[in-house]
Amino acid sequence: xxxxxxxxxxxxxxxxxxxxxxxxxxQVIIGLSLLSYAVNLFIFGVGGLxxxxxxxxxxGVPVSAYTDPVPQALVLTAIVIGFATTALFLxxxxxxxxxxxxxxxxxxxxxx
Amino acid sequence: MNLAHHLIVAPILIPLVTGAALLxxxxxxxxxxxxxxxxxxxxxxxxAVALFRFADRIDGPEAARQGVYLLGNWAAPFGIVLVVxxxxxxxxxxxxxxxVPALIFAMARWHTAGAHFHSLxxxxxxxxxxxxxxxxxxxxxxxxxxxxAASYGLLLHGSGLQRVKAGLHYIAVxxxxxxxxxxxxxxxxxxxxxxxxxxxxxxxxxxxxxxxxLLEAGAGILGVAFLIKAGMWPLNFWLPPAYTAASAPVxxxxxxxxxxxxxxxxxxxxxxxxxxxxxxxxxxxxLLIGGLxxxxxxxxxVLASQALGRLAGFSVLVSSGTMLTAIGMSSGGITxxxxxxxxxxxxxxSAFFMLIELVERGQDAGASxxxxxxEAYGDADADDEEEEGGxxxxxxxxxxxxxxCFAACGILLAGxxxxxxxxxxxxxxxxxxxxxxxxxxxPVPAYxxxxxxxxxxxxxxxxxxxTRTGIRTFWASMEGTAPRVLxxxxxxxxxxxxxxxxxxxQAGPVMRYMDATTEALGATHHYVDxxxxxxxxxxPGQEVQP
Numbered sequence: 001x002x003x004x005x006x007x008x009x010x011x012x013x014x015x016x017x018x019x020x021x022x023x024x025x026x027q028v029i030i031g032l033s034l035l036s037y038a039v040n041l042f043i044f045g046v047g048g049l050x051x052x053x054x055x056x057x058x059x060g061v062p063v064s065a066y067t068d069p070v071p072q073a074l075v076l077t078a079i080v081i082g083f084a085t086t087a088l089f090l091x092x093x094x095x096x097x098x099x100x101x102x103x104x105x106x107x108x109x110x111x112x
Numbered sequence: 113m114n115l116a117h118h119l120i121v122a123p124i125l126i127p128l129v130t131g132a133a134l135l136x137x138x139x140x141x142x143x144x145x146x147x148x149x150x151x152x153x154x155x156x157x158x159x160a161v162a163l164f165r166f167a168d169r170i171d172g173p174e175a176a177r178q179g180v181y182l183l184g185n186w187a188a189p190f191g192i193v194l195v196v197x198x199x200x201x202x203x204x205x206x207x208x209x210x211x212v213p214a215l216i217f218a219m220a221r222w223h224t225a226g227a228h229f230h231s232l233x234x235x236x237x238x239x240x241x242x243x244x245x246x247x248x249x250x251x252x253x254x255x256x257x258x259x260x261a262a263s264y265g266l267l268l269h270g271s272g273l274q275r276v277k278a279g280l281h282y283i284a285v286x287x288x289x290x291x292x293x294x295x296x297x298x299x300x301x302x303x304x305x306x307x308x309x310x311x312x313x314x315x316x317x318x319x320x321x322x323x324x325x326l327l328e329a330g331a332g333i334l335g336v337a338f339l340i341k342a343g344m345w346p347l348n349f350w351l352p353p354a355y356t357a358a359s360a361p362v363x364x365x366x367x368x369x370x371x372x373x374x375x376x377x378x379x380x381x382x383x384x385x386x387x388x389x390x391x392x393x394x395x396x397x398x399l400l401i402g403g404l405x406x407x408x409x410x411x412x413x414v415l416a417s418q419a420l421g422r423l424a425g426f427s428v429l430v431s432s433g434t435m436l437t438a439i440g441m442s443s444g445g446i447t448x449x450x451x452x453x454x455x456x457x458x459x460x461x462s463a464f465f466m467l468i469e470l471v472e473r474g475q476d477a478g479a480s481x482x483x484x485x486x487e488a489y490g491d492a493d494a495d496d497e498e499e500e501g502g503x504x505x506x507x508x509x510x511x512x513x514x515x516x517c518f519a520a521c522g523i524l525l526a527g528x529x530x531x532x533x534x535x536x537x538x539x540x541x542x543x544x545x546x547x548x549x550x551x552x553x554x555p556v557p558a559y560x561x562x563x564x565x566x567x568x569x570x571x572x573x574x575x576x577x578x579t580r581t582g583i584r585t586f587w588a589s590m591e592g593t594a595p596r597v598l599x600x601x602x603x604x605x606x607x608x609x610x611x612x613x614x615x616x617x618q619a620g621p622v623m624r625y626m627d628a629t630t631e632a633l634g635a636t637h638h639y640v641d642x643x644x645x646x647x648x649x650x651x652p653g654q655e656v657q658p
Contacts, residue, residue: 020288025280032287039291039298046302070301074250078294081257085290088264089283095268096276105284107277 001049005041012038023110025093025103029086036082040075047071119166120181120196122159123204123241126152131234139227146219149230153215156237157208160201167201168625170632176642180247185650188247188643189308195247195643198629199451203244203368203375206455209611210368210462211237213604217466218361220601225270225359232269236262236365243372247643249297249307249334252376256293256341260286263369266362267354278350278357285350289340296334303327310643313383313636317390328394331384335377335395342373343432345405352413352425360469363424364604367462370428371454374435378447378633381439386636393442400440400563406433407566411573420468420585423577424461427525430570431457437563438540444630445543451626453536456615460524460533463608467517470597470605471585510597515586520609522578527571532615537567539623 012034019031047068055069093103100107130152137145170176179196182188215233223229239259246252264286268279301307303326304315319327340347351370355363377399385394410429417423434457438450520531527537544560615622632638 020284028284032284032291035288035291039294043294043298046298070307071298074294074298074301077250077254081254081290085257085261085264085283085287088261089287092264092268092276092280092283095271096280099273099276105280107273107280 001051005045005049009038009041009045012041023104023106025096025105028105029089029093032089033086036078036086040078040082043071043075043078045071117178117181119159119162120179120194120245121183123156123163123208123245124194124238126156126159127234127238127241131231131238134231134234135228142224145230146215146223149233150212150215150219152234153208153211153237156241157205157212160204160208163196164201164205167196167198168628170197173638173641173645176638177646180643180646182646182648185648187648188646189306189311192251193247193308193310193643193646194245195310195639196245197639197642198625198632199375199379200244202451202455202625202629203371204241206371206458207237207240207244207368210365210458210608213466213607214361214364214462216600216607217364217604220598222270222359222361226268228265229269232262232265233365236266238262240368240372244375247309249300249309249312251307253290253293253297256372257290259369259372260290263366266365267358269362270359275357275359278353281350282354285340289337292333292340293337296330296332296337299326299330299333303330308643309380309383310640313386313389313640314644316384319390324391328391331380331391331394334380335398338373338376339402339436340373341370342377342436343370343406343429344399344402344436345409345429345433348406348409348429348432351429352422355425355428355465356419356421360466363421363465364462367428367458367465370432371435371458374432374439374454377436378439381442382633383636383639386634396440396442398440399436403433403436403438403440404563404566406430406436407570409433411566411570414570414577415573417577420472420581421465423581424464424468427457427461427464427574430574431461434540434567434570437567441544441560441563443543443547444634445547446540447630447633448623448626449536449539449541449543451629452532452539452615452619452623455622456524456532456536456612459608459612459615460521463517463605463612464521464525466601466608467514467521467605470601471514471518473597510602511586513602514597515582517605517609518578518582518586520612522575522582524609524612525571525578526575528575530616532612532619533571535616535619537571541567 016031016035016038019027019034022028022031047070050067053065053067055067055072057066096107097103102109104110130148134145134148167179170179176197180188181194181196183192183194185191218229218233236259239255239257239262242255243252243259246255264279264283267282268275297307300312303319303323304312306312306315316327336347343351355366358366381395381399385391406429410426410433413426414423414430417426431453435450435454438446438453524531524533527533541564544564545556
């Protein structure tokens with residue numbers, strides 16, 4: 001499971017970094033989304049991977065049977081904030097497209 | 113635990129409530145919204161001053177514990193804490209000092225340029241105050257994002273092609289930085305198992321050698337996120353266009369945003385990687401070298417700027433670079449001077465951004481670019497100018513006022529006597545050249561001479577650029593009509609410049625406060641002790657402790 005998770009994070013980060021370096025705004029926003037998925041998985045992973053382990057304490061169960069609840073709380077916050085800022089970026093992207101008439105990140109085509 | 117204790121959370125709650133309430137009013141009720149926003153900002157200022165006075169009196173562990181606010185009454189490190197100490201109180205006052213003039217300036221006309229200006233402004237204040245107050249790394253992320261989300265909206269305020277273009281880059285860079293922030297925080301959590309800064313400072317010492325590498329990697333990635341915000345070269349190419357594109361009052365309050373990154377770096381390097389810990393001095397040489405590179409880049413940019421807005425944008429970089437260099441040298445005396453410099457330069461740059469808008473109102477931007485180009489390639493039509501400039505007529509009152517403010521900004525940016533810019537630089541440079549104090553004649557290392565040289569050179573470049581644009585603007589454009597400037601636009605600039613004057617006159621007491629701040633920053637165990645020792649309200653058996 002560790003291998004699959006790390007491969008998943010790696011592939012998404014790699015694709016994300018490649019995409020945010022591309023010149024089209026749409027590629028940049030997809031790249032940022034992929035990167036934020038990768039980061040969210042990464043945060044999830046730092047608490048240690050456990051299957052079928054609850055995060056909420058109940059009496060009489062040893063502490064080692066739980067998964068770490070803090071990364072889950074962090075990931076939730078990160079998702080919400082990432083979602084909001086990506087939505088805002090999308091609006092700016094559309095405004096830029098409307099004002100410049102191109103989807104190049106610099107607002108003008110390179111060749112001209 | 114009295115009512116006064118709850119003042120600590122007020123700098124976050126007041127703008128939150130005000131900002132949310134302002135959403136309910138219609139955009140057409142601008143005057144009402146502006147008045148509510150101004151009242152809120154003044155209230156924040158009053159609270160900040162009260163906290164500042166409290167922080168100034170912190171003299172022992174008991175008083176320091178009073179400055180810790182447990183959110184939700186959960187004891188640290190399980191809950192989130194807000195911490196008021198000398199540094200955070202100083203930053204709160206500085207923020208409020210910038211906010212009030214910026215808001216007054218906006219009331220002249222800028223707040224009519226788009227929707228929800230006042231709400232966004234309040235949310236920005238909330239994010240800034242929260243980032244300065246919090247004692248928890250993840251909470252810091254949340255306040256950072258609140259601040260950034262508001263700043264995205266404010267940067268785009270007024271719309272227009274230039275703002276949208278600069279905004280697009282600004283948002284993309286800061287979203288990427290936020291992801292780096294998250295990676296850094298989660299790596300640190302993975303290694304130490306805590307997010308509380310004080311708890312982290314304690315646990316760092318116990319991290320094993322094989323885990324230390326991961327911790328340092330996490331701290332490094334986290335540092336990159338802050339350095340992007342602070343504008344260290346080569347992470348700062350987004351900053352001058354964004355600050356130039358922002359409307360004047362927004363740029364005025366943005367002057368403190370690059371200082372948030374500096375604040376966090378200063379706090380965390382001293383707290384987590386302070387003296388006596390195994391990773392002591394981690395990353396300091398990078399701050400030093402990066403700071404010097406930033407000063408160089410900023411100084412070249414200042415000289416090369418053809419428009420006043422860009423000049424101010426690059427001045428932000430010079431100020432950031434000087435701060436980073438000073439932090440990188442990690443010596444008490446230099447930090448004291450650097451804190452003074454931080455206050456002085458932030459006030460100056462904020463005033464300068466607002467002044468620029470007033471100065472440029474009288475002329476079109478194309479003319480000033482042309483003027484500098486003409487200077488470089490020789491004046492083609494020098495004869496025409498001489499014919500016109502014959503009569504000696506009096507300078508209009510507005511122009512005289514603008515000119516005086518412009519000169520004051522130039523003196524402050526260049527660090528010339530008699531204003532506070534000089535006091536700040538003098539304090540830093542004397543601490544660098546004579547670390548021991550007194551008459552000791554210990555040899556100064558070569559690299560310190562280099563730092564001194566660069567800092568003085570950056571002042572010189574500011575002086576040259578300001579003189580050049582000043583001559584072009586105030587001595588050559590007599591045939592143009594004087595710009596129409598309202599009193600409430602002039603007053604904020606004068607207010608900020610008056611604050612720097614106050615800083616100059618009261619340099620002694622201010623320096624004493626900065627000295628105490630540096631000392632408190634160095635005494636890590638006091639901070640840790642205050643946070644971990646803070647008592648919950650109504651906890652049985654704890655109220656009777658001595």
